[in-house]
Amino acid sequence: MTTRPLLIELFTEELPPKALKRLGEAFAHSVQASLANHHLLAPLCVVTPYATPRHLAVLLSAVNDAAPEQRFSEKLMPAAIGLDATGQATPALLKKLASKGLTHFNVSQLQTVSDGKQDYLVAEGQAPGASLKATIQGAIDTAIASLPIPKVMRYQLADGHTSVDFVRPAHKLVVLWGDEVLPAQALGLTSGRQTMGHRFLHPEAFDLPHADQYESLMAEIGQVCAVFSTRRERIEKALLLAANKLSATIGEGVEVEALLDEVTALVEAPAVYVGEFEPRFLEVPQACLILTMRLNQKYFPLFDPSSGKLTHRFLIVSNMPISDPSAIISGNERVIRPRLADAEFFYRTDLRTPLHQRIESLNQIIYHNKLGSQGERAERVKRIAAWVGHTLGADVAQCERAALLAKADLTTQMVGEFPELQGLMGCDYALSDGEPDAVAQAIATQYRTRLETPIAADQAVTAALFMADRAETLIGIWGIGLAPTGERDPFGLRRAALGLINAFEQLCAGGLLPINQTTDLSLRGLLQAAWECFTQRDLLLPQTVDQVYAFVIERYRNQLNQIPRSVVDAVLTIDPPIHQVLARIEATMAFSQTDEAPSLAAANKRIGNVLKKAVEGLNKVSHPDPQLFQAGAEQALGEAMARVAPLAHVDMQSGHFAQALSRLASLRTPVDTFFDDVMVMVDDPTIRQNRLALLGELHRVMNQVADISKLSA
Numbered sequence: 001m002t003t004r005p006l007l008i009e010l011f012t013e014e015l016p017p018k019a020l021k022r023l024g025e026a027f028a029h030s031v032q033a034s035l036a037n038h039h040l041l042a043p044l045c046v047v048t049p050y051a052t053p054r055h056l057a058v059l060l061s062a063v064n065d066a067a068p069e070q071r072f073s074e075k076l077m078p079a080a081i082g083l084d085a086t087g088q089a090t091p092a093l094l095k096k097l098a099s100k101g102l103t104h105f106n107v108s109q110l111q112t113v114s115d116g117k118q119d120y121l122v123a124e125g126q127a128p129g130a131s132l133k134a135t136i137q138g139a140i141d142t143a144i145a146s147l148p149i150p151k152v153m154r155y156q157l158a159d160g161h162t163s164v165d166f167v168r169p170a171h172k173l174v175v176l177w178g179d180e181v182l183p184a185q186a187l188g189l190t191s192g193r194q195t196m197g198h199r200f201l202h203p204e205a206f207d208l209p210h211a212d213q214y215e216s217l218m219a220e221i222g223q224v225c226a227v228f229s230t231r232r233e234r235i236e237k238a239l240l241l242a243a244n245k246l247s248a249t250i251g252e253g254v255e256v257e258a259l260l261d262e263v264t265a266l267v268e269a270p271a272v273y274v275g276e277f278e279p280r281f282l283e284v285p286q287a288c289l290i291l292t293m294r295l296n297q298k299y300f301p302l303f304d305p306s307s308g309k310l311t312h313r314f315l316i317v318s319n320m321p322i323s324d325p326s327a328i329i330s331g332n333e334r335v336i337r338p339r340l341a342d343a344e345f346f347y348r349t350d351l352r353t354p355l356h357q358r359i360e361s362l363n364q365i366i367y368h369n370k371l372g373s374q375g376e377r378a379e380r381v382k383r384i385a386a387w388v389g390h391t392l393g394a395d396v397a398q399c400e401r402a403a404l405l406a407k408a409d410l411t412t413q414m415v416g417e418f419p420e421l422q423g424l425m426g427c428d429y430a431l432s433d434g435e436p437d438a439v440a441q442a443i444a445t446q447y448r449t450r451l452e453t454p455i456a457a458d459q460a461v462t463a464a465l466f467m468a469d470r471a472e473t474l475i476g477i478w479g480i481g482l483a484p485t486g487e488r489d490p491f492g493l494r495r496a497a498l499g500l501i502n503a504f505e506q507l508c509a510g511g512l513l514p515i516n517q518t519t520d521l522s523l524r525g526l527l528q529a530a531w532e533c534f535t536q537r538d539l540l541l542p543q544t545v546d547q548v549y550a551f552v553i554e555r556y557r558n559q560l561n562q563i564p565r566s567v568v569d570a571v572l573t574i575d576p577p578i579h580q581v582l583a584r585i586e587a588t589m590a591f592s593q594t595d596e597a598p599s600l601a602a603a604n605k606r607i608g609n610v611l612k613k614a615v616e617g618l619n620k621v622s623h624p625d626p627q628l629f630q631a632g633a634e635q636a637l638g639e640a641m642a643r644v645a646p647l648a649h650v651d652m653q654s655g656h657f658a659q660a661l662s663r664l665a666s667l668r669t670p671v672d673t674f675f676d677d678v679m680v681m682v683d684d685p686t687i688r689q690n691r692l693a694l695l696g697e698l699h700r701v702m703n704q705v706a707d708i709s710k711l712s713a
Contacts, residue, residue: 002064003062003064003065004063004065004178004180005059005062005210006177006211007058007059007208007211007212007214008057008139009057010144010173010187011054011172011173012055012056012170013054013169013170015053015167016151016168018261018265020052020053021051021228021265023051024056024228025049027049027056027058027143029049030142030146031058031139032058032060034138035060035063035132038130039129040063040064040066042063044062045062045063047060048060050214052226052268053265053266054196055195055218055224055226059212061212063132065132066129066131067131070126071125072126073122073124074102074122074123074124075113075120075121075122076096076100076123077096077120079112079118080119082110109123109125110123133183136182137185140186147167149167151167152167153165153168155169157188159188171189171196172194173187174194174195175191178211179210179211193208193209194207195222196222197224199319202222223268224268231264231267232260232264235263235264238271239260239272239300239317241272242272243315250303251303256300262298263317266298266317266319267317267318269319269320271319271321272316272318273315273325274314274316275313275314275316276312276333277333277336277337281312281344282310282312284343284347285424287424287425288343288414288421288425292340293314295420297335297336299314299316299332300314300315316329343414346414346416350414350425351432355409355430355433356408356433358412359375360375362408362410362411365411368476368477370480370539377407378406379404380472380530380533381465381469381472382400382468384403385465385468386464387526388463388467388468388521389460389461389464391519391520391521392464392507392521394464398436398439398442399460399464399465399468401435401436402438402439402461402464403464403465405430405435405443406426406469407426408426408429409426409429410422422447423446423447426443426444427444428440430443441462442461442464442465442466443465446466446469449495449498449499450498451466451506453510454510455503455509455512456510457512463503463512467526468530470496470499473492473493474496474527474530474548474552475530475548476540477491479534479540479541479544481541483551493551497555500523501559504579505579505582507579508580513579514655515579516654516655518577523553523577552578556572557572560585564592567585567588567589567592567710569710570706570707570709570710571584571585573707580657585706586658587658587705588657588705588706588708590658591664591705592711594662596668597708598711599668599671600671600702600708601709601710601711603672603675604699604702604703604707604709605709605712607695607702608709610680611692611695611699614692624691625693626642633670633673633674633677634691636673637667637671637694638694640666641667641694641698644664647663648664657705660704660705661705661708664701664708667698667702671698680692
């Protein structure tokens with residue numbers, strides 16, 4: 001057995017940058033999995049993925065030319081069918097052996113194994129291991145076929161007749177096992193050892209003598225940094241160094257990280273240069289400038305570290321490390337200047353028309369042909385926001401104002417050019433028009449996926465618009481029959497549901513929706529209020545509120561998948577106010593880990609079953625009469641209940657769910673003794689109904705926080 005490194009590389013036209021990292025990882029993983037399945041990887045084999053704009057490759061440090069022999073066990077057929085009366089092979093067995101390629105086996109070499117019902121004939125032995133040369137083609141085919149390609153393109157090969165489908169046209173295929181080229185074909189290419197370097201710095205092809213020289217030769221000859229993560233680290237280090245020299249920062253957050261990934265996928269030999277633009281452009285809202293630099297030009301804007309404000313300089317990640325980059329810098333500055341000038345023009349033009357004068361124009365924008373215009377939608381959101389604001393004690397007039405102005409920036413030139421600025425431009429224009437800060441902030445926040453911080457009283461208008469917008473979307477879109485199906489959710493109803501859940505959580509965290517209070521601002525109340533704001537309710541499905549409510553709760557259940565399902569089900573089964581769910585789950589989780597929990601959960605389940613069978617008797621007696629208690633265990637449970645129930649009720653009223661559950665611990669012994677010593681369904685109807693009433697009260701006390709029977713194994 002010989003072990004050598006294996007290199008597989010595809011050289012292509014520029015690959016899609018946003019998918020490059022994932023493509024490289026998937027290609028490497030698939031090749032590794034294929035070879036591992038054939039037992040061709042040596043112990044401690046290291047897998048290195050490579051991904052550049054034009055190279056997709058993987059290096060496996062230790063691959064065997066052949067796998068060791070593999071023991072196999074093949075179950076053939078029942079012995080009664082495979083052997084005749086004399087113990088010889090039947091035609092059926094001979095046919096089976098031939099189909100399995102086991103004709104070299106005779107009857108004496110077969111094993112007889114029983115599955116407890118009948119005896120089976122089994123062929124056991126050693127099979128030759130797979131060879132690398134015979135396996136490599138399948139591994140390449142599988143890797144290419146399983147790539148997560150965002151969009152496949154079809155192109156014609158050099159013969160002028162054959163077409164292939166791939167993410168981008170491929171020009172070379174390298175398959176090197178050590179210094180040996182393994183024969184393989186893919187995408188109309190035949191394997192070799194020749195590859196290409198940087199498009200400009202080394203446009204000529206060159207040979208790879210050995211697989212393990214790939215990374216070093218790509219850097220030394222091809223002028224390409226082939227490892228995605230290494231290239232990214234170099235770019236980030238160079239960006240930070242350049243920013244520090246200018247006493248600035250590149251910012252932080254997911255947008256910066258995503259841009260780092262994207263520019264890493266755009267260059268093979270990164271170099272960072274500094275560009276600048278006229279300071280007068282800084283009069284435009286910095287969100288506009290940041291967006292056009294990051295999104296359109298892939299530049300890194302620079303910020304003042306003390307104030308966080310945008311400066312008039314930016315960093316360029318170039319694919320050309322050269323001694324005199326002045327042409328590159330001036331060229332990029334010429335490109336960015338018209339973009340900023342457009343933003344400046346759009347902004348100054350938009351300021352001439354106040355937001356409130358744009359509301360009428362929303363009637364010309366169709367929201368949905370069944371639900372009317374954006375103007376009609378704004379009126380519905382206005383009424384819902386007013387209802388939410390009223391329940392929160394917010395300024396209702398400001399809630400209504402924010403809802404009316406929320407979508408007005410859709411008619412501005414700036415948002416028309418940069419749709420990503422919806423809400424942000426509305427906020428800026430609102431402030432310029434002299435609208436209250438609370439109204440402007442609500443407009444800016446409306447498109448966020450979630451509210452990141454607890455909602456205090458000064459953010460109530462923001463919460464009102466955020467919740468009203470999502471409630472209107474859920475009721476309206478669901479109501480006209482456009483509920484999500486499978487992976488399809490074009491109107492973002494799943495995202496809207498999670499937004500509502502988040503809003504209730506943050507209202508609770510901020511104290512506007514206290515944990516110990518149940519107010520009109522419930523999930524069902526909000527959805528009902530949204531339903532009533534549709535003037536043509538005959539267009540909506542009659543069960544919309546119930547269905548949307550169930551949908552949101554199910555999304556919550558899925559969101560809580562890191563918590564034991566039994567705990568989540570225990571809480572959600574009793575349908576508590578949604579802002580109390582997390583606190584109840586925390587309390588139930590703690591209770592489930594106590595020594596008393598299993599016994600009480602099992603007893604609770606038993607009580608539930610008894611009560612289901614005796615609903616008629618339970619309706620006749622709502623509370624037990626202590627004078628009718630007979631057995632000592634019955635008396636003891638009644639006394640324990642008399643002590644625990646009032647205290648648990650106070651705990652529930654105070655929102656102390658953990659304390660309410662902990663009080664159940666004292667009931668374990670009297671509950672266990674009751675079921676050991678007392679017959680509930682006795683012949684005497686008065687005693688039977690009294691005992692059912694006792695169990696009914698016990699059931700209510702035990703299930704105030706959660707249905708603890710769900711904790712029973």
